Amino acid sequence: MSELSRLDNDQPLLVAEGLAKNYGQLAACRDVSFSLYPGEVLAIVGESGSGKSTLLQLLSAQLAPSAGCVSYRMRDGVLRDLADLGEAERRFLFRTDWGYVHQDPAQGLRMAVSAGANVGERLMAVGWNHYGRIRDTASTWLERVEIDVGRIDDAPKTYSGGMRQRLQIARNLVTEPRLVFMDEPTGGLDVSVQARLLDLMRNLVSELGLAAIIVTHDLAVARLLSHRVMVMKGGRVIETGLTDQVLDDPREPYTQLLVSSILPP
Amino acid sequence: MNAPTYNFAYLDEQTKRMIRRAILKAIAIPGYQVPFASREMPMPYGWGTGGVQVTAAILGPQDVLKVIDQGSDDTTNAISIRKFFGKTAGVETTTSTTDATVIQTRHRIPEAPLHAGQVLVYQVPIPEPLRFLEPRETETRRMHALAEYGLMHVKLYEDIARFGHIATAYAYPVKVNARYVMDPSPTPKFDNPKMDNCPALQLFGAGREKRIYAIPPYTTVVSLDFEDHPFTRYRFDAPCALCGAADSYLDEIVTDDKGGRMFVCSDTDFCEQRQAAGHHGALSAAPHKEKAHV
Amino acid sequence: MYVAVKGGERAIENAHRLLAHERRGDRDVAEVSLAQISEQLSLGVDRVMTEGSLYDRELAALAIKQARGDMIEAIFLVRAFRATLPRFGATEPVNTGEMQVRRRISSTFKDIPGGQILGPTFDYTHRLLDPQLAEGFVPEQPLTAEALQAATPRVTDILGRDGLIEGSPQADADAPVGDLTREPLNFPADRDLRLQNLARGDEGFLLALGYSTQRGYGRNHPFAGEIRFGEVEVEFFAEDAGFAVPLGSIELTECQMVNQFKGSANEAPCFTRGYGLAFGQSERKTMSMALVDRALRARELDEEATSPAQDEEFVMSHSDNVQATGFVEHLKLPHYVDFHSELGLLRKLRQEFAEANEAPEMQEAAE
Numbered sequence: 001m002s003e004l005s006r007l008d009n010d011q012p013l014l015v016a017e018g019l020a021k022n023y024g025q026l027a028a029c030r031d032v033s034f035s036l037y038p039g040e041v042l043a044i045v046g047e048s049g050s051g052k053s054t055l056l057q058l059l060s061a062q063l064a065p066s067a068g069c070v071s072y073r074m075r076d077g078v079l080r081d082l083a084d085l086g087e088a089e090r091r092f093l094f095r096t097d098w099g100y101v102h103q104d105p106a107q108g109l110r111m112a113v114s115a116g117a118n119v120g121e122r123l124m125a126v127g128w129n130h131y132g133r134i135r136d137t138a139s140t141w142l143e144r145v146e147i148d149v150g151r152i153d154d155a156p157k158t159y160s161g162g163m164r165q166r167l168q169i170a171r172n173l174v175t176e177p178r179l180v181f182m183d184e185p186t187g188g189l190d191v192s193v194q195a196r197l198l199d200l201m202r203n204l205v206s207e208l209g210l211a212a213i214i215v216t217h218d219l220a221v222a223r224l225l226s227h228r229v230m231v232m233k234g235g236r237v238i239e240t241g242l243t244d245q246v247l248d249d250p251r252e253p254y255t256q257l258l259v260s261s262i263l264p265p
Numbered sequence: 266m267n268a269p270t271y272n273f274a275y276l277d278e279q280t281k282r283m284i285r286r287a288i289l290k291a292i293a294i295p296g297y298q299v300p301f302a303s304r305e306m307p308m309p310y311g312w313g314t315g316g317v318q319v320t321a322a323i324l325g326p327q328d329v330l331k332v333i334d335q336g337s338d339d340t341t342n343a344i345s346i347r348k349f350f351g352k353t354a355g356v357e358t359t360t361s362t363t364d365a366t367v368i369q370t371r372h373r374i375p376e377a378p379l380h381a382g383q384v385l386v387y388q389v390p391i392p393e394p395l396r397f398l399e400p401r402e403t404e405t406r407r408m409h410a411l412a413e414y415g416l417m418h419v420k421l422y423e424d425i426a427r428f429g430h431i432a433t434a435y436a437y438p439v440k441v442n443a444r445y446v447m448d449p450s451p452t453p454k455f456d457n458p459k460m461d462n463c464p465a466l467q468l469f470g471a472g473r474e475k476r477i478y479a480i481p482p483y484t485t486v487v488s489l490d491f492e493d494h495p496f497t498r499y500r501f502d503a504p505c506a507l508c509g510a511a512d513s514y515l516d517e518i519v520t521d522d523k524g525g526r527m528f529v530c531s532d533t534d535f536c537e538q539r540q541a542a543g544h545h546g547a548l549s550a551a552p553h554k555e556k557a558h559v
Numbered sequence: 560m561y562v563a564v565k566g567g568e569r570a571i572e573n574a575h576r577l578l579a580h581e582r583r584g585d586r587d588v589a590e591v592s593l594a595q596i597s598e599q600l601s602l603g604v605d606r607v608m609t610e611g612s613l614y615d616r617e618l619a620a621l622a623i624k625q626a627r628g629d630m631i632e633a634i635f636l637v638r639a640f641r642a643t644l645p646r647f648g649a650t651e652p653v654n655t656g657e658m659q660v661r662r663r664i665s666s667t668f669k670d671i672p673g674g675q676i677l678g679p680t681f682d683y684t685h686r687l688l689d690p691q692l693a694e695g696f697v698p699e700q701p702l703t704a705e706a707l708q709a710a711t712p713r714v715t716d717i718l719g720r721d722g723l724i725e726g727s728p729q730a731d732a733d734a735p736v737g738d739l740t741r742e743p744l745n746f747p748a749d750r751d752l753r754l755q756n757l758a759r760g761d762e763g764f765l766l767a768l769g770y771s772t773q774r775g776y777g778r779n780h781p782f783a784g785e786i787r788f789g790e791v792e793v794e795f796f797a798e799d800a801g802f803a804v805p806l807g808s809i810e811l812t813e814c815q816m817v818n819q820f821k822g823s824a825n826e827a828p829c830f831t832r833g834y835g836l837a838f839g840q841s842e843r844k845t846m847s848m849a850l851v852d853r854a855l856r857a858r859e860l861d862e863e864a865t866s867p868a869q870d871e872e873f874v875m876s877h878s879d880n881v882q883a884t885g886f887v888e889h890l891k892l893p894h895y896v897d898f899h900s901e902l903g904l905l906r907k908l909r910q911e912f913a914e915a916n917e918a919p920e921m922q923e924a925a926e
Contacts, residue, residue, distance in 0.1 A: 088411045095415075110419070117422045124422065125415030131425050131491040153426050277643060300743030305638040310885025312892060335896045341567045342892055348568075372896045390889070402872060403746055428908055434900035453900040473882045475743050499903055517899050531896055 011073065013038045013179060013211050014059065018068035021054050028054040030235045032068070038178065041205060041212045043222035043243065045258070046232035053183060055232070056215045060100060060181045061090055072179075095122050099172030099180035103187040105164035108171070109156045115142060115167055116152040122175045141170040145200060162193035166200065173204065180205075182214040186221055198224050219258060223247055231255045274321040274354040280304055284322035284477070288468060291479035296441025297409070298392050303475040313346055313371060314472025316388035320369045323384060323468070324350065329357045331365035336373035336514065336531035343371070360534050372435075374456040376513050376535040379465035381482060387450045389471035392478065394438045394448040414446050417489065425494055434499065440487045441480055454488065455498045455514045461486040505530045508539035509546040582627050596620040605810075605839025606630060610880065611637030612740070612759050614809050614838050631761075635881045642740070649736065651794040651803050655813045655836075656713050659790040662840075665714045666783040667817055673711030678788065679840070714785040715815045715832065724817060724830040746872050753855055753875065757848045758836060760878030766843060768868040769850030777854045777866030781833065784817035788840050812837050814845035818853050821860055831860060 012035035019032040029051040036042055044052045057063035059070055061082040070082045075097060085093070094100070102108040109118055119138040120128075128134050139149045145166040156164050165185065172180060185201070186194040202225055205212055216222055222229050222243060229246045231239040231254070239252045250256045272278065280302075287301035306314040324330065330350055334343040338360040346369060347358050359365050362377040369386040379385060391397075395405045398416050408414070417438060424432040431437075437454035441447045449460060450469060460467060460480060467480040480486060488496035504511045506527045513535060515528040527548060530536035583590070597604050597620040607619040611634045619637060626632035662678025665671050718724040737752040744752060757765060772778055791811055794803040816833035833853025835845030854868040867873055877883065 091411060091413065113419055114423060114426055116426055117419045120422055121415050121419050124418035125413065129418075129492050131422065132493050134422065134491075135426075271643060275643070277645060279645075280642075300745065302739075302741050302743050304642040304740070305635075305881060306642070307636075307639040309635065309888055310882045311887075311889030312885060314885070335893050339567050340893055341571055344568050344571060371892075372894070390886070402876075429911065432904060432908075434904045435897040451894075451897045453896055455900070473886055499900065501899075501903055514896070515899075516895055517902065 009038050012036060012079075013040075013073050014213075015071045015079065016059060016068070017071075019055070019058050019065050019070065020067040021051075021058055021063065022066045027235045029058065029065075032058075032237055034230065034237075034240070036179075036211055036213065038211055039209045040228065041210075041214065041226045043226035043229045044213065044215045044232060045217065045219060045222050045229060047217060047258075050232040051235035052215045052217075052232050054235075056181055056183055056213065059213060060098070061085070061093075075178075095125050096175050097177050097179065099169075099177045101165075101168055101172055101180060101182040101185045103184040105156065105161070105168045108168045109164065111157045112155050114153045114155055115147065115159075118156065118167060118171050119174050122171065126175065137174065138170075141174050142167075144204070145170040146196075160193075161189055162197060165189065165197055169201065169204070173208065173210075176208070178211060180210055180212045182212060182216075184216055184218075185214065186216070186218065201225060219247060231258070271353055273326075274324045274350065274356075275307075276304065276318065276321045280318075281322040284318055287477045288319065288322065288479065291468070291477050292466070292481050294445075295481055295484050296439075296445030296447040296478060298476040298478045300475055301477050303472045306472065308345070308349075310473035311390060312342060313369070313388040315470030315474075315477070316369050316371070316386050316472075317346060317349070317470075318472060319386045319468050319470035319477060320350065320367060321354075323386075324354055324356060324367060326354075326356065328366045329359050329364055330354075331359050331362065331368045331534075332370075333368065333373060333375070333532075333534075334371040335516070336375070337533040339533060361538075362532075362534050372451050372453075373514070373531060374452055374459045376510075376530070376532040377538075379459075379463055381464040383465040385463075385465050385467045387452075387467065387469045389448070389450045389469045389474075389476070391436075392448055392469065392471040392474050392476040394436075394446050409445060412444065417446055421489060421491065425491070430494060431490065431496075437496075438489050440489060442484050443487075446489070447478060447480075447486075453499070453514060454496070455500050457486070457488045457496070458498065501528055503528045504546060505536060505539075506546040506548040508536045508544045510536070510539055510544070582625070591624060593617055593620040593624060596623050602840060603628075603630060605837070605841050606762060606844070607633045607637055608839055609837040609841050609844060610634045610759055610761065611641065613637050613641045631880045631884050635884070638881055646741075648795065650806065651796055653791045653793060653809075653811065655787065655791060655811065656711075656716065657791065658711070658787055658811070658813075659808075660711050660787055661789040663711060663785065663787040663789070664783075665785045667714060667785075671714055671717070671785075673707065673709050680842075711787075713787075713815065715817065718784070718817065718830065722827070722829060725821075725832060727832065744875065746875075747858065748871060748875060750852075750856070750859075753871065754834065754836075754848075754852060756875045756878055757851055760848070761880035761883070762841075762844045762847065764878055764880070764883075765847035765851050768854070768874060769847035771866065772850050772854050772868045777857070777864070777869040779831075779833070779850075779853050780819035781816045781850055781853065782818070783846065784815045786812070786814045786842055786845065788812045788842070810839050812839065812841045812845045814842070814849045816846075816849040816853055831856070 014036040017033050019029060020027065021029040032055060044055060046052045054063065058065050061070065064083065071079045072082055073079045082090070100108065116135055116138040119141050120134040123134050123137060139152060142149050142152060147163055147166055156167055159167065186197055189197065198221060204210070205225065214221065214225060226243045229241065229243045230237050231246065231252065233254050239246060239250065239255050246255065247259055250259050283302060287299045291297065291299045303315065303318060306317055308314060308317065330347065331338065332343045332347040334340040337343060350356060351358055362368065362375040365383065367384050367386060368375065369388070371388040374385065393405050395408060395417060398420055399405050399408065408416070421431050424430065433454065435453045436448055436451045437457055439447050439449055439457060439460065449457060462483055462485065463480070464482050466482055469478045490496040501515045501517065503515065505513060505515060507529050510530055513530045513532060516531040518527045518529060519525070520527055597616045600623065603623055604616055604619045607622055607630060608614055608616065611619065611622070618640065619633070622633035622636040625636060660676055662680060663673070663676045665675065715724055719726065737749060737755065739752050739755055789810065790808040792808050793806045795806050796803045814835035818831045818833055820828040820830050831853065833849035835848030835852065837844045851868055851874060855871050855874060857864040857869040864870060
């Protein structure tokens, strides 16, 4: 943690510059630039097809941009262009300093492996070699995401949708990442389950001082979790600002349309 | 008709050179699986074609060859392979572990310590230790390249969570030279410690899967485990019924259809040498004794 | 006194002697000759040559005889022999466009230059067991006519002239052709290696995979553009002489499938190809091969690969029947050592289970 505290919170954690992605004639994402600061939660909102999922994949280095670049401040404080990282470095980043929460938990979990091992895998991948300590840490995390520790040896295929999503979050957070990407984390869940998950996520993000980039089509999710909002349409960012400001007083007609289509919180 | 004729040790010299190049690479990168252009052999895949090709490639006229299967010189597959090389290479064969310069084995490491200058050739069915965790070759090669072995530990974790200890009894994965995770072939884990810092060269050949890998002499070989669940050897807790050895790996022999069984050394050469030296087990000197309930 | 099992050597010798006896069968029945196998079981010989990757009718016939008619065993024998042969080089590519055609059909055009030639085929026979064949049946002489001098251009060449089918990639004459019997196979594999793998692959396996594409698992809408069978010249470029020397002719079957068209914003739509080639008359094999070849081009043609026949690693890793039969049959070998270590572990687990479950009961009993 001493390393972390040395980092200046005034310096951005992640910087996107002029990001673009084309698929043939189609510009899925064009000229996106922004900076994300430590502990900041950014929501990317828009309808399906607006380019927000493409943007998330660009930001998390899962997709190479057609133009522009993404830089990330590594734990040693150096800002590095993600395109310059080797595959080993990128994968290491992915299992230590980053988290990625998929909409479908089956994509982010090993469905046939116990919950304990799902949470413990990242620890073992970075060299933890004491079964008891791995298991204790996994138990602690199951408690934190409100999963009965008695289910630690059950595989997530026996879990409900909400539990699976909470397990996926625990699996991601166990290495104390500084940045978590989330792709429609509440999609496909019942409304009551969503509310509980959002509450949990809000608490974890603030307790851990996590930075997060959340892609969602649900403005309620953005309102509850994020500090800042980016509105996308046709591959462009058309409006950006503090969450309350954008959602309460949208300037762009498209944003006004989006906001009016949901109930006020 | 084109009447077949065969070279010394069956394979043509070009093929042997290709295999030797793969072996040299394997020795240079301990534990790394080197792809090689495995040939069709006159015995079926899965019956030792990898080991046979490695042996054929390294065998010279002065070599003394021993072949074991399940630790024994007398099992059918061992006889068949020994006869094959006796016929195609005309080399001297032996059952003595100490006298052999090349030992081809399936599923065991001899009990007698190996010495410098010897080569132990293992027959390997599935060379990839991660295969049953991840079926895709492209993915497992990437995992080895990046030394991403978290998945292997997940398997060991699951074993302990489910059974209380690591439930792998043979083909127990090891880490070679602190780098590559390697499958030791389906030897019982009892044999794993013999691989560590061994004075002999250990070569592994997988014919159907077209891989060769190696442990050079005096290389560190560590069985994977957890600090609080360390690797342990396993052998049945009984002396050999023939030679009385209390530290050898045992075969269980069913002696009748009423549950009678006995335990004898799986390594027949080791057992015979001990008996010749005057060691006796409970049954060796007692003909017609009642059933052996151990 | 217990004596460890011995005498395996004599057992093997005796077993092989018995096998030889069984192979011969009733000695009052005339022995089958290689010529009889080659002449009267010729499609079996063709299959053994194809999957054995060795064009030698006599050796293939010997292998079938030695294998007692077990085709995979016969293929195995041929392969094992082939693996020991010295390699002088590769022949010039054969030109199937100049094939001396004995059979040639297309399902895409009713009439084609050179005509449809039915040739020797089971097609359109009624599948009724023929008691006449049981003994001494002498068939009528086939009708003969002057060989047509007309050229028989390949149907795909005809389509290609109008750009209706994708170009057949012109091989770089100087680029070495891959050979998976000489080089280890790496994935992803190029089409030359895929085709070699399929040509050597098990007919039954490819048949099932090809069939699965027709039933919707990786569907690619095939038409049998052309199937032709006949003789082609084989030539070898002799370095010393400086020109290609004819080595003789071999019988080949070629199948060119014409498949679903592709196209994009900057490319006009056209049909795509699947290709099959085999020694002798091997139609089922070449058709299956062409279907699977096309399915395996999913990556190259930017198609979603969701089915087994489109999965290069799956197909290529399991197509070889010599590999497959070896590993399946190796289960017959002793596994005492591994089995016993499993047995030991199982006993230990069961004991621990029993102890864990007995403990409370015993306590109760004590109370």
